[in-house]
Amino acid sequence: MIPRPFGLLAELTYRCPLHCPYCSNPVRYPTAQPELDTDEWIRVFQQAADLGVLHALLSGGEPLQRKDIGTLIAAAHDAGLYTNLITSGVGLTPSSAKRLKLAGLDNVQISFQADDPVLANSIAGTNAFRLKLLAVRAVQEIDLPLTLNVVLHRFNIHRIPQIIEFAVSLQAKRLELANTQYYGWAFKNRKALLPSFQQIEVAAQVVAEARKTYQNRIEILYVLSDYYSPRPKPCMNGWGRRYICVNPIGDVLPCPTAYEIPNLTFDNVRAHSLQWIWEHSEAFNCFRGTEWMQEPCCSCPYKEIDFGGCRCQAALLTGDPSVTDPVCELSPHHPLLEQQLQVSTPPLSPMEEMKDKMSYRVYP
Protein backbone atom coordinates (compact mmCIF):
# COMPACT_ATOMS: atom_id res chain seq x y z
CA MET A 1 0.00 0.00 0.00
CA ILE A 2 1.23 3.48 -0.83
CA PRO A 3 1.70 5.60 2.32
CA ARG A 4 0.41 9.18 2.60
CA PRO A 5 2.74 12.18 2.78
CA PHE A 6 2.85 14.44 5.86
CA GLY A 7 5.19 17.18 4.67
CA LEU A 8 5.56 19.36 1.60
CA LEU A 9 8.85 21.04 0.81
CA ALA A 10 7.99 23.94 -1.49
CA GLU A 11 11.09 25.43 -3.07
CA LEU A 12 9.44 28.61 -4.28
CA THR A 13 12.39 30.00 -6.25
CA TYR A 14 16.09 29.41 -6.88
CA ARG A 15 16.72 33.17 -6.77
CA CYS A 16 18.73 34.22 -3.71
CA PRO A 17 20.68 37.33 -2.71
CA LEU A 18 23.20 35.14 -0.86
CA HIS A 19 25.95 33.01 -2.42
CA CYS A 20 26.60 30.46 0.33
CA PRO A 21 29.07 27.83 -0.90
CA TYR A 22 27.28 25.09 1.10
CA CYS A 23 23.92 25.58 -0.61
CA SER A 24 22.09 22.32 -1.33
CA ASN A 25 20.44 23.72 -4.46
CA PRO A 26 21.51 22.06 -7.71
CA VAL A 27 24.77 23.35 -9.20
CA ARG A 28 23.13 23.21 -12.63
CA TYR A 29 19.69 24.78 -12.34
CA PRO A 30 16.93 23.69 -14.66
CA THR A 31 16.57 26.95 -16.60
CA ALA A 32 14.46 25.88 -19.56
CA GLN A 33 11.07 26.43 -17.84
CA PRO A 34 9.75 29.45 -15.95
CA GLU A 35 9.00 29.39 -12.20
CA LEU A 36 5.52 28.25 -11.18
CA ASP A 37 3.21 31.26 -10.99
CA THR A 38 0.94 32.20 -8.11
CA ASP A 39 -2.07 30.16 -9.25
CA GLU A 40 0.07 27.10 -9.91
CA TRP A 41 1.51 27.22 -6.37
CA ILE A 42 -1.95 27.72 -4.87
CA ARG A 43 -3.07 24.57 -6.69
CA VAL A 44 -0.01 22.71 -5.34
CA PHE A 45 -0.91 23.66 -1.73
CA GLN A 46 -4.52 22.58 -2.17
CA GLN A 47 -3.58 19.28 -3.79
CA ALA A 48 -0.96 18.63 -1.09
CA ALA A 49 -3.57 19.16 1.64
CA ASP A 50 -5.96 16.82 -0.22
CA LEU A 51 -3.22 14.16 -0.20
CA GLY A 52 -2.93 14.42 3.59
CA VAL A 53 -0.02 16.85 3.92
CA LEU A 54 -0.17 18.83 7.19
CA HIS A 55 3.07 20.70 7.09
CA ALA A 56 4.69 23.01 4.51
CA LEU A 57 8.28 24.21 4.48
CA LEU A 58 8.45 27.30 2.28
CA SER A 59 12.00 27.49 1.10
CA GLY A 60 14.17 28.22 -1.92
CA GLY A 61 16.54 29.90 -2.83
CA GLU A 62 15.16 32.83 -0.92
CA PRO A 63 11.36 32.57 -0.72
CA LEU A 64 11.05 36.32 0.01
CA GLN A 65 12.26 36.95 -3.54
CA ARG A 66 8.73 35.95 -4.60
CA LYS A 67 6.65 39.14 -4.76
CA ASP A 68 3.57 36.99 -4.10
CA ILE A 69 4.97 35.43 -0.89
CA GLY A 70 2.09 36.82 1.22
CA THR A 71 -0.50 35.35 -1.14
CA LEU A 72 1.32 32.00 -1.17
CA ILE A 73 1.48 31.82 2.65
CA ALA A 74 -2.21 32.69 2.87
CA ALA A 75 -3.05 29.99 0.32
CA ALA A 76 -1.03 27.34 2.17
CA HIS A 77 -2.62 28.42 5.45
CA ASP A 78 -6.13 28.39 3.97
CA ALA A 79 -5.51 24.89 2.62
CA GLY A 80 -4.92 23.84 6.24
CA LEU A 81 -1.13 23.55 6.13
CA TYR A 82 1.23 24.56 8.93
CA THR A 83 3.58 27.09 7.34
CA ASN A 84 7.27 27.41 8.15
CA LEU A 85 9.25 30.04 6.23
CA ILE A 86 12.91 29.13 5.70
CA THR A 87 14.63 32.41 4.90
CA SER A 88 17.93 34.27 4.90
CA GLY A 89 15.97 37.16 6.40
CA VAL A 90 17.00 39.47 3.58
CA GLY A 91 13.90 41.46 2.68
CA LEU A 92 12.04 40.88 5.93
CA THR A 93 10.99 44.25 7.36
CA PRO A 94 8.61 45.04 10.25
CA SER A 95 5.78 45.70 7.80
CA SER A 96 6.37 42.64 5.62
CA ALA A 97 6.74 40.41 8.69
CA LYS A 98 3.43 41.72 9.99
CA ARG A 99 1.77 41.03 6.65
CA LEU A 100 3.09 37.46 6.57
CA LYS A 101 1.89 36.82 10.12
CA LEU A 102 -1.58 38.04 9.20
CA ALA A 103 -1.48 35.74 6.17
CA GLY A 104 -1.14 32.82 8.60
CA LEU A 105 2.58 32.18 8.94
CA ASP A 106 3.27 29.77 11.82
CA ASN A 107 7.06 29.87 12.19
CA VAL A 108 10.07 31.65 10.71
CA GLN A 109 13.56 30.22 10.44
CA ILE A 110 16.29 32.78 9.75
CA SER A 111 19.75 31.62 8.76
CA PHE A 112 22.99 33.16 9.97
CA GLN A 113 26.38 32.24 8.56
CA ALA A 114 28.27 33.07 11.78
CA ASP A 115 28.07 35.35 14.83
CA ASP A 116 30.85 37.60 13.54
CA PRO A 117 29.74 40.05 10.82
CA VAL A 118 32.97 39.88 8.79
CA LEU A 119 33.12 36.09 8.82
CA ALA A 120 29.37 35.81 8.19
CA ASN A 121 29.49 38.14 5.19
CA SER A 122 32.46 36.38 3.67
CA ILE A 123 30.71 33.00 3.95
CA ALA A 124 27.52 34.43 2.42
CA GLY A 125 29.51 36.16 -0.31
CA THR A 126 27.56 39.36 0.33
CA ASN A 127 26.89 41.90 3.09
CA ALA A 128 23.73 40.37 4.48
CA PHE A 129 24.52 40.31 8.21
CA ARG A 130 23.02 43.69 9.08
CA LEU A 131 19.83 42.93 7.16
CA LYS A 132 19.48 39.65 9.03
CA LEU A 133 19.65 41.47 12.36
CA LEU A 134 16.84 43.75 11.17
CA ALA A 135 14.82 40.68 10.15
CA VAL A 136 15.25 39.09 13.59
CA ARG A 137 14.01 42.27 15.22
CA ALA A 138 11.07 42.49 12.82
CA VAL A 139 9.97 38.93 13.66
CA GLN A 140 10.34 39.49 17.40
CA GLU A 141 8.40 42.75 17.37
CA ILE A 142 5.29 40.98 16.13
CA ASP A 143 5.87 37.97 18.40
CA LEU A 144 6.13 35.38 15.66
CA PRO A 145 7.95 32.17 16.70
CA LEU A 146 11.55 32.31 15.47
CA THR A 147 14.20 29.65 14.94
CA LEU A 148 17.77 30.69 14.12
CA ASN A 149 19.72 28.35 11.90
CA VAL A 150 23.46 28.19 11.36
CA VAL A 151 24.97 25.73 8.91
CA LEU A 152 28.31 24.52 10.26
CA HIS A 153 31.49 23.75 8.34
CA ARG A 154 35.23 24.13 8.70
CA PHE A 155 35.12 27.94 8.63
CA ASN A 156 32.67 28.49 11.49
CA ILE A 157 32.44 25.27 13.53
CA HIS A 158 35.11 26.53 15.96
CA ARG A 159 32.82 29.43 16.87
CA ILE A 160 29.92 27.39 18.29
CA PRO A 161 30.22 28.96 21.78
CA GLN A 162 30.15 32.47 20.28
CA ILE A 163 27.29 31.51 17.95
CA ILE A 164 25.23 30.27 20.91
CA GLU A 165 26.02 33.45 22.89
CA PHE A 166 24.98 35.47 19.85
CA ALA A 167 21.65 33.60 19.56
CA VAL A 168 21.01 34.12 23.28
CA SER A 169 21.82 37.84 22.96
CA LEU A 170 19.25 38.06 20.15
CA GLN A 171 16.76 36.46 22.58
CA ALA A 172 16.14 33.60 20.18
CA LYS A 173 14.35 30.69 21.82
CA ARG A 174 15.50 28.05 19.35
CA LEU A 175 18.81 27.58 17.59
CA GLU A 176 19.45 24.92 15.00
CA LEU A 177 23.12 24.11 14.47
CA ALA A 178 23.19 21.93 11.38
CA ASN A 179 26.42 20.53 10.02
CA THR A 180 26.65 20.86 6.25
CA GLN A 181 25.24 17.96 4.28
CA TYR A 182 27.18 17.40 1.11
CA TYR A 183 24.87 17.85 -1.87
CA GLY A 184 24.69 20.48 -4.62
CA TRP A 185 27.12 23.35 -4.06
CA ALA A 186 28.27 21.81 -0.78
CA PHE A 187 29.37 18.63 -2.56
CA LYS A 188 31.24 20.71 -5.12
CA ASN A 189 33.00 22.55 -2.26
CA ARG A 190 33.36 19.59 0.07
CA LYS A 191 37.12 19.58 0.24
CA ALA A 192 37.13 23.13 1.54
CA LEU A 193 34.10 22.77 3.82
CA LEU A 194 34.64 19.46 5.60
CA PRO A 195 35.75 19.97 9.20
CA SER A 196 38.41 17.79 10.78
CA PHE A 197 37.42 14.90 13.06
CA GLN A 198 38.90 16.84 15.92
CA GLN A 199 36.68 19.83 15.16
CA ILE A 200 33.63 17.56 15.08
CA GLU A 201 34.53 15.99 18.45
CA VAL A 202 35.10 19.36 20.10
CA ALA A 203 31.84 20.69 18.63
CA ALA A 204 29.82 17.84 20.14
CA GLN A 205 31.31 18.51 23.59
CA VAL A 206 30.74 22.25 23.32
CA VAL A 207 27.08 21.72 22.36
CA ALA A 208 26.54 19.29 25.24
CA GLU A 209 27.95 21.80 27.72
CA ALA A 210 26.01 24.71 26.26
CA ARG A 211 22.76 22.73 26.51
CA LYS A 212 23.34 22.48 30.27
CA THR A 213 24.37 26.12 30.66
CA TYR A 214 21.48 27.56 28.67
CA GLN A 215 18.91 24.88 29.55
CA ASN A 216 15.97 27.18 30.14
CA ARG A 217 16.95 30.04 27.89
CA ILE A 218 17.40 28.52 24.47
CA GLU A 219 16.63 25.21 22.83
CA ILE A 220 19.64 23.98 20.86
CA LEU A 221 19.08 21.50 18.04
CA TYR A 222 22.30 19.93 16.78
CA VAL A 223 22.43 17.95 13.55
CA LEU A 224 25.54 15.93 12.74
CA SER A 225 26.73 15.56 9.17
CA ASP A 226 26.13 12.14 7.60
CA TYR A 227 29.83 11.93 6.84
CA TYR A 228 30.62 11.72 10.56
CA SER A 229 27.78 9.41 11.61
CA PRO A 230 28.37 5.67 11.99
CA ARG A 231 24.92 4.86 10.59
CA PRO A 232 23.04 6.46 7.73
CA LYS A 233 20.08 8.74 8.42
CA PRO A 234 16.58 7.57 7.51
CA CYS A 235 16.68 9.97 4.60
CA MET A 236 13.33 11.77 4.09
CA ASN A 237 12.00 9.14 6.54
CA GLY A 238 11.98 6.77 3.60
CA TRP A 239 11.78 7.54 -0.11
CA GLY A 240 8.24 8.44 -1.19
CA ARG A 241 6.97 7.70 2.29
CA ARG A 242 6.52 10.96 4.24
CA TYR A 243 7.63 13.92 2.10
CA ILE A 244 6.92 15.42 -1.27
CA CYS A 245 9.09 18.19 -2.73
CA VAL A 246 8.07 20.62 -5.43
CA ASN A 247 10.88 22.67 -6.93
CA PRO A 248 10.63 26.17 -8.48
CA ILE A 249 9.73 24.90 -11.96
CA GLY A 250 7.15 22.42 -10.68
CA ASP A 251 9.14 19.20 -10.88
CA VAL A 252 8.07 16.88 -8.07
CA LEU A 253 10.95 15.16 -6.28
CA PRO A 254 10.99 12.58 -3.48
CA CYS A 255 13.94 14.50 -2.00
CA PRO A 256 15.05 18.10 -2.68
CA THR A 257 18.44 16.93 -3.94
CA ALA A 258 17.15 14.12 -6.17
CA TYR A 259 18.49 15.89 -9.29
CA GLU A 260 21.81 14.41 -8.15
CA ILE A 261 20.61 11.00 -9.30
CA PRO A 262 21.50 10.36 -12.94
CA ASN A 263 18.84 9.10 -15.37
CA LEU A 264 15.93 9.69 -13.01
CA THR A 265 13.00 11.49 -14.65
CA PHE A 266 10.57 13.65 -12.72
CA ASP A 267 6.96 14.49 -13.36
CA ASN A 268 5.73 18.06 -13.23
CA VAL A 269 2.69 19.65 -11.56
CA ARG A 270 1.93 21.38 -14.86
CA ALA A 271 1.18 17.98 -16.42
CA HIS A 272 -0.20 15.89 -13.53
CA SER A 273 -1.88 16.24 -10.14
CA LEU A 274 0.23 15.76 -7.03
CA GLN A 275 -1.80 12.68 -6.19
CA TRP A 276 -1.07 11.08 -9.55
CA ILE A 277 2.61 11.89 -9.18
CA TRP A 278 2.76 10.58 -5.59
CA GLU A 279 1.20 7.31 -6.66
CA HIS A 280 2.51 6.74 -10.18
CA SER A 281 5.66 8.76 -10.80
CA GLU A 282 8.60 6.51 -11.62
CA ALA A 283 10.83 8.76 -9.52
CA PHE A 284 8.74 8.02 -6.41
CA ASN A 285 8.26 4.32 -7.02
CA CYS A 286 11.81 3.31 -7.90
CA PHE A 287 13.13 3.47 -4.30
CA ARG A 288 9.87 3.19 -2.38
CA GLY A 289 9.65 0.41 0.22
CA THR A 290 12.45 -2.18 0.44
CA GLU A 291 12.11 -4.22 -2.79
CA TRP A 292 14.81 -2.26 -4.62
CA MET A 293 17.46 -2.88 -1.98
CA GLN A 294 20.71 -4.77 -2.49
CA GLU A 295 22.89 -6.44 0.13
CA PRO A 296 23.86 -5.58 2.83
CA CYS A 297 20.50 -3.73 3.12
CA CYS A 298 18.21 -6.63 2.07
CA SER A 299 19.02 -8.79 5.06
CA CYS A 300 19.71 -5.94 7.48
CA PRO A 301 17.54 -5.59 10.61
CA TYR A 302 17.76 -1.78 10.21
CA LYS A 303 16.27 -1.69 6.72
CA GLU A 304 12.89 -0.44 7.94
CA ILE A 305 14.61 2.02 10.28
CA ASP A 306 17.11 3.84 8.04
CA PHE A 307 15.69 2.71 4.66
CA GLY A 308 19.22 2.18 3.33
CA GLY A 309 20.16 5.80 4.00
CA CYS A 310 20.29 8.45 1.31
CA ARG A 311 19.87 7.62 -2.40
CA CYS A 312 21.43 10.90 -3.53
CA GLN A 313 24.50 10.26 -1.41
CA ALA A 314 24.84 6.73 -2.80
CA ALA A 315 24.64 8.18 -6.33
CA LEU A 316 27.09 11.02 -5.62
CA LEU A 317 29.73 8.81 -4.03
CA THR A 318 29.42 5.59 -6.07
CA GLY A 319 27.47 6.52 -9.20
CA ASP A 320 24.80 3.94 -8.32
CA PRO A 321 21.74 5.25 -6.40
CA SER A 322 20.56 1.74 -5.48
CA VAL A 323 23.50 0.70 -3.31
CA THR A 324 23.67 1.07 0.48
CA ASP A 325 24.48 4.64 1.54
CA PRO A 326 28.32 4.61 1.84
CA VAL A 327 27.93 6.41 5.18
CA CYS A 328 26.90 3.03 6.64
CA GLU A 329 29.79 1.11 8.19
CA LEU A 330 28.34 -2.07 6.68
CA SER A 331 28.52 -0.70 3.14
CA PRO A 332 31.24 -2.19 0.92
CA HIS A 333 31.69 1.38 -0.34
CA HIS A 334 32.35 2.81 3.13
CA PRO A 335 36.11 3.19 2.39
CA LEU A 336 35.12 5.77 -0.27
CA LEU A 337 33.82 7.99 2.50
CA GLU A 338 36.98 7.59 4.54
CA GLN A 339 38.98 8.64 1.47
CA GLN A 340 36.84 11.76 1.17
CA LEU A 341 37.49 12.65 4.78
CA GLN A 342 41.24 12.00 4.59
CA VAL A 343 41.83 14.40 1.73
CA SER A 344 39.70 16.98 3.49
CA THR A 345 41.24 17.47 6.89
CA PRO A 346 43.74 20.30 6.57
CA PRO A 347 44.01 22.75 9.45
CA LEU A 348 41.67 25.71 9.66
CA SER A 349 42.28 28.14 6.83
CA PRO A 350 42.21 31.89 7.02
CA MET A 351 39.31 33.58 5.27
CA GLU A 352 41.37 34.70 2.29
CA GLU A 353 42.20 31.09 1.57
CA MET A 354 38.51 30.25 1.87
CA LYS A 355 37.76 32.54 -1.05
CA ASP A 356 40.35 30.82 -3.24
CA LYS A 357 39.14 27.37 -2.40
CA MET A 358 35.41 27.64 -2.80
CA SER A 359 32.89 28.33 -5.53
CA TYR A 360 30.26 30.74 -4.34
CA ARG A 361 26.74 29.84 -5.35
CA VAL A 362 25.45 31.82 -8.30
CA TYR A 363 22.12 31.98 -10.09
CA PRO A 364 21.40 31.17 -12.79
Add this chain to the structure above:
Amino acid sequence: MIPCNSLPPNVIPKLAPYARLQQDRVTGKMALVYPEGVLLLNDTGAAILRLCDGHTDLATICSQLGEQYSVSADNLLADVQTYLHRLYQRNLIRFDGEPPSCDQKRP
Protein backbone atom coordinates in the same frame (compact mmCIF):
# COMPACT_ATOMS: atom_id res chain seq x y z
CA MET B 1 14.95 18.86 33.30
CA ILE B 2 12.03 18.50 35.64
CA PRO B 3 11.20 14.88 36.56
CA CYS B 4 7.75 13.85 35.34
CA ASN B 5 6.37 12.78 38.73
CA SER B 6 7.20 16.14 40.26
CA LEU B 7 4.93 18.22 38.01
CA PRO B 8 2.91 20.07 40.68
CA PRO B 9 -0.90 20.15 40.37
CA ASN B 10 -0.92 23.94 40.01
CA VAL B 11 1.41 23.90 36.99
CA ILE B 12 -0.18 25.40 33.85
CA PRO B 13 0.87 23.63 30.66
CA LYS B 14 0.71 25.39 27.35
CA LEU B 15 1.61 24.38 23.80
CA ALA B 16 4.92 25.83 22.57
CA PRO B 17 4.25 29.00 20.56
CA TYR B 18 5.32 27.29 17.33
CA ALA B 19 3.19 24.16 17.87
CA ARG B 20 -0.35 23.91 16.54
CA LEU B 21 -3.15 21.40 17.04
CA GLN B 22 -5.05 20.58 13.90
CA GLN B 23 -7.24 17.88 12.49
CA ASP B 24 -5.75 15.35 10.09
CA ARG B 25 -8.05 15.02 7.11
CA VAL B 26 -6.95 11.46 6.32
CA THR B 27 -7.61 9.81 9.69
CA GLY B 28 -9.89 12.38 11.31
CA LYS B 29 -7.54 12.33 14.31
CA MET B 30 -5.89 15.39 15.80
CA ALA B 31 -2.26 16.13 14.99
CA LEU B 32 0.31 18.30 16.73
CA VAL B 33 2.26 20.15 14.03
CA TYR B 34 5.53 21.96 14.75
CA PRO B 35 8.44 23.39 12.71
CA GLU B 36 10.21 20.07 12.15
CA GLY B 37 7.24 17.76 11.71
CA VAL B 38 3.99 16.19 12.78
CA LEU B 39 2.86 14.06 15.71
CA LEU B 40 -0.38 12.12 15.15
CA LEU B 41 -2.30 11.97 18.43
CA ASN B 42 -4.57 9.31 19.85
CA ASP B 43 -7.89 10.43 21.33
CA THR B 44 -6.67 10.76 24.90
CA GLY B 45 -3.54 12.63 23.82
CA ALA B 46 -5.70 15.04 21.87
CA ALA B 47 -8.04 15.47 24.85
CA ILE B 48 -5.10 16.35 27.09
CA LEU B 49 -3.55 18.80 24.64
CA ARG B 50 -6.86 20.57 23.95
CA LEU B 51 -6.82 21.52 27.63
CA CYS B 52 -3.24 22.85 27.50
CA ASP B 53 -4.48 26.35 26.74
CA GLY B 54 -2.23 28.30 29.10
CA HIS B 55 -5.12 28.95 31.52
CA THR B 56 -5.94 25.51 32.92
CA ASP B 57 -3.75 23.94 35.60
CA LEU B 58 -2.81 20.27 35.82
CA ALA B 59 -5.32 19.49 38.59
CA THR B 60 -8.20 20.99 36.59
CA ILE B 61 -7.07 19.19 33.42
CA CYS B 62 -7.18 15.88 35.31
CA SER B 63 -10.61 16.54 36.81
CA GLN B 64 -12.04 17.59 33.43
CA LEU B 65 -10.58 14.49 31.76
CA GLY B 66 -11.91 12.42 34.67
CA GLU B 67 -15.44 13.63 33.96
CA GLN B 68 -15.00 13.03 30.25
CA TYR B 69 -13.77 9.44 30.69
CA SER B 70 -15.62 8.64 33.95
CA VAL B 71 -12.47 7.95 35.96
CA SER B 72 -11.22 9.60 39.11
CA ALA B 73 -8.81 12.49 38.58
CA ASP B 74 -6.32 10.91 41.01
CA ASN B 75 -6.07 7.82 38.82
CA LEU B 76 -5.30 9.96 35.79
CA LEU B 77 -2.64 12.17 37.33
CA ALA B 78 0.38 9.91 36.79
CA ASP B 79 -0.50 9.20 33.13
CA VAL B 80 -1.10 12.87 32.34
CA GLN B 81 2.14 13.83 34.08
CA THR B 82 4.07 11.29 32.03
CA TYR B 83 2.43 12.38 28.79
CA LEU B 84 3.05 16.09 29.35
CA HIS B 85 6.57 15.43 30.46
CA ARG B 86 7.34 13.54 27.26
CA LEU B 87 6.17 16.49 25.19
CA TYR B 88 8.03 18.89 27.47
CA GLN B 89 11.25 16.98 26.74
CA ARG B 90 10.55 17.44 23.04
CA ASN B 91 10.02 21.17 23.65
CA LEU B 92 6.41 21.02 22.52
CA ILE B 93 4.95 22.00 25.92
CA ARG B 94 5.83 24.89 28.24
CA PHE B 95 4.84 25.32 31.87
CA ASP B 96 3.59 28.49 33.53
CA GLY B 97 2.96 28.94 37.23
CA GLU B 98 5.89 26.95 38.59
CA PRO B 99 9.53 27.30 37.57
CA PRO B 100 10.06 24.67 34.87
CA SER B 101 13.46 23.52 36.04
CA CYS B 102 14.54 21.75 39.20
CA ASP B 103 17.87 23.54 38.85
CA GLN B 104 16.22 26.81 39.71
CA LYS B 105 15.04 25.39 43.03
CA ARG B 106 18.54 24.58 44.19
CA PRO B 107 19.74 26.77 47.07
